[in-house]
Amino acid sequence: xxxxxxxxxxxxxxxxxxxxxxxxxxxxxxxxxxxxxxxxxxxxxxxxxxxxxxxxxxxxxxxxxxxxxxxxxxxxxxxxxxxxxxxxxxxxxxxxxxxxxxxxxxxxxxxxxxxxxxxxxxxxxxxxxxxxxxxxxxxxxxxxxxxxxxxxxxxxxxxxxxxxxxxxxxxxxxxxxxxxxxxxxxxxxxxxxxxxxxxxxxxxxxxxxxxxxxxxxxxxxxxxxxxxxxxxxxxxxxxxxxxxxxxxxxxxxxxxxxxxxxxxxxxxxxxxxxxxxxxxxxxxxxxxxxxxxxxxxxxxxxxxxxxxxxxxxxxxxxxxxxxxxxxxxxxxxxxxxxxxxxxxxxxxxxxxxxxxxxxxxxxxxxxxxxxxxxxxxxxxxxxxxxxxx
Numbered sequence: 497x498x499x500x501x502x503x504x505x506x507x508x509x510x511x512x513x514x515x516x517x518x519x520x521x522x523x524x525x526x527x528x529x530x531x532x533x534x535x536x537x538x539x540x541x542x543x544x545x546x547x548x549x550x551x552x553x554x555x556x557x558x559x560x561x562x563x564x565x566x567x568x569x570x571x572x573x574x575x576x577x578x579x580x581x582x583x584x585x586x587x588x589x590x591x592x593x594x595x596x597x598x599x600x601x602x603x604x605x606x607x608x609x610x611x612x613x614x615x616x617x618x619x620x621x622x623x624x625x626x627x628x629x630x631x632x633x634x635x636x637x638x639x640x641x642x643x644x645x646x647x648x649x650x651x652x653x654x655x656x657x658x659x660x661x662x663x664x665x666x667x668x669x670x671x672x673x674x675x676x677x678x679x680x681x682x683x684x685x686x687x688x689x690x691x692x693x694x695x696x697x698x699x700x701x702x703x704x705x706x707x708x709x710x711x712x713x714x715x716x717x718x719x720x721x722x723x724x725x726x727x728x729x730x731x732x733x734x735x736x737x738x739x740x741x742x743x744x745x746x747x748x749x750x751x752x753x754x755x756x757x758x759x760x761x762x763x764x765x766x767x768x769x770x771x772x773x774x775x776x777x778x779x780x781x782x783x784x785x786x787x788x789x790x791x792x793x794x795x796x797x798x799x800x801x802x803x804x805x806x807x808x809x810x811x812x813x814x815x816x817x818x819x820x821x822x823x824x825x826x827x828x829x830x831x832x833x834x835x836x837x838x839x840x841x842x843x844x845x846x847x848x849x850x851x852x853x854x855x856x857x858x859x860x861x862x863x864x865x866x867x868x869x870x871x872x873x874x875x876x877x878x879x880x881x882x883x884x885x
Contacts, residue, residue, distance in 0.1 A: 531704045532858060534883065537831055539877070540859070542838060557575065557867070559846060560635050560769075561634070561846045563848050564639070571590065572586050574846075576634055578617075578619060579619035583609075584634055586607055587603050588606070591861060593878045595854060595855065595880060625657060634649070635698045641702055647700065649699075651695075654683050659681070659690075662709070675739075677711075681696070681717065692717070695715030696713060699769060700712070701773045703776070704773050709737045710737075710779065714769060715765075716730045720816055724767070726756065732768055733748065734825070745812055746812035747805055749827075751767060752785070756787045758789070762790065769784045770846055770847040779803050779805070782800050795841075796844070798844045805825065840873055842864040857882065858881040
């Protein structure tokens, strides 16, 4: 080997080693910062945005996902507007609270989510399946703990022939990449397999070390189970992907039965609206039930559970779990919002760990989706997280 080639190879090896070292350091830092334990939580306070809030020409509503980056002290909140009011978007905010009260929420930026070609997502009236472009139904948003990007999910739309998706974007919403979803989630032509409309990729979270990405289905897949009723719950799926889109593990999550009977010929549902990684084997799962009374009004029932993936059956290779002997995730109630004396419990869909409190404990913040409806509220709720001894 001549001296020039030897020098080139040595230099390349040094660059690779340096990159590996930086990546390893980032992973180690992520582990140190985000591995947590949770014994219980304490309500701090809540704060509500007015229904008619606008910001930079956009209607503020449908807030269905929230994420916080402690390194840059930045909050992002995603709207599930399918570009009906304004193009699909997320907001930057300052969420101001301390250990004792909630001061205010200040919107400080808004960014449109972009398709691969750099254009805005279409709304449903613009989409025809032939001219290019799709409709997004954004539900969950997460900062990537290992780089300067975000990930978000869309529920898809069976009526439009659109599967759910997971996409990576820059901090201004520009498209970077797409993570392949598990085939069991994708729709078929016979409506016997895949996601149910509006019960799809509602939740997501990075693992505590940033190496994997978890998603949750709001309701059961068509081939897995029937939807929850006041008499019985149902099994949905929580899935773990690596950063290349390979399914590492998947678990059945036991959704509660709907807690109250609806009015005569009225609607009621229950499902998973968000998840959040705690450590290498535990996650928070947010369940939200909505029950319509005889007069048409809705009551919401919101609970946060802690689940442990240890001992649950890995179902990643099961096309259907309907006839399988499956051990679901074990769950433990952490928060029942209906017992906290809040002025209103609404359609809570977003959840994130927030800033550290002065005593060193983590905070947890929830946000509700008002469905762009003046009878509902956009509410932020802050908690102190009390760790295990």
